[in-house]
Amino acid sequence: MAEQSSGYLGAAQIREIAAGLGMRPTKQWGQNFVVDANTVKRIVRLAGVGQDDVVVEVGPGLGSLTLALLPEVGHVTAVEVDPTLAQALPGTVGRLAPAYADRLTLVQADAMQVRELPDPQPTALVANLPYNVSVPVVLNFLELFPSIERVLVMVQLEVAERLAAAPGSKAYGVPSVKAAWYAAVRLAGTVPRSVFWPVPNVESGLVLLERRPAPSTDASRRDTFTCIDAAFAQRRKTLRAALSGWAGSAPRAEECLRAAGVDPRTRGEQLGIDEFAAIAAARAALGPTTPGD
Known part of the structure; x- marks a missing residue:
């Protein structure tokens, strides 16, 4: 196999490695x-x-x-679901970047099923994420690994724009609000289709998340996220109507909203994470619903 002294993989080397493994990229x-x-x-x-x-x-x-990260960071823990690729990666690193091979730990697993990682614990998530699981992977890893301070991921451009969207914008939705619970989020750039093999049907974007403290609230993350899901499930409705099932009734939803300082005629797409946390806290403070509510 042709090897590059730089340690970086080009198109020819990528195809060569794949051919040697007898594999082709899968959807x-x-x-x-x-x-x-x-x-x-x-x-x-x-x-x-x-x-x-x-x-x-x-x-x-x-x-x-991986080869670009290893010389620059203290350690890389690579999580790969494909058993063929997982088995091959340490050998590729050993050939092209032998001086950094001891910085790599390989975990063969589905990232959506990962609940713990071997030490040392991660301080950053950096990845070209599979588009079909990009949002849940980012949110799950921020939840499960509080040691992660920064996230830079390449995802479908539409997803990147959703994650980074501000209240009131067209792209703003559930991913935007939930990501804001953990981090300040911004679009860090775009990536042309031509840098991939195979070439995808969509443009890609880079999104940067920098962890910040969770909202100051008595509500749990779970309760706040349930409120967010309810608000955006019927995003064209006012929050008084959209949250009626979540709160127990429309009047009770209005009570929660007013207690949180939110106009009941507002729609979910207009609120930030702090407002949703305040609404969830107001519902918790009202206590359980009763048949008369």
Whole structure:
């Protein structure tokens, strides 16, 4: 196999490794491999990670981003669902970046099923995420691993825009509000289709999340997220109507909203995470519903 002294994988090397493994990218696992060295360098730069960081990478695939991360950070824990790719990655790193092979830990698992990771615990999530699981992976990892301070992920551009959207904007929705519980979120850039093999049917975007304290509220994250889901399930309705089932009745929803300082005629797309947390706290303070409510 041809090897690059730089340690980065180009299109020819990616196809060569894949052919040697007898595999082709599958839609089932959302596999689109980055074949451009400048793109993975850009991801690492925008992630702002350094030698003090432990990066968890979800979906390392054939190793393009892994090879770019290893010289720059203290450790990489790579979570790969495809058993063939998981088995091959340490060998690829050993050939192309032998000086950094001891910085890699491979976890062969479905990221959606991961509940714990081996030490050292991650300080950052940096990944080219499979589009079909990108939002739940980001939210789950922020919930499960409070040590993660920064997230830089490449996802479908539409998803990146949703995650980074502000209240009142067209793209604003459930992912936007839930991500804001954990972090300040912004769109960090776009990525052309041409850097992938195979070339996807959609544009990609880079989204940066920097952890911040959760809203100051007596409501739990779970209760707040349930409120958010209810508000956006009927997003064209006013919150008085949309939250009536969640609160127990329309009058009770209005009571919760007024207690939280929110106009009952407001729609969910106009509120930020702090307002939703206040509404959830108001409902908890009112206590359980009764038949007369």
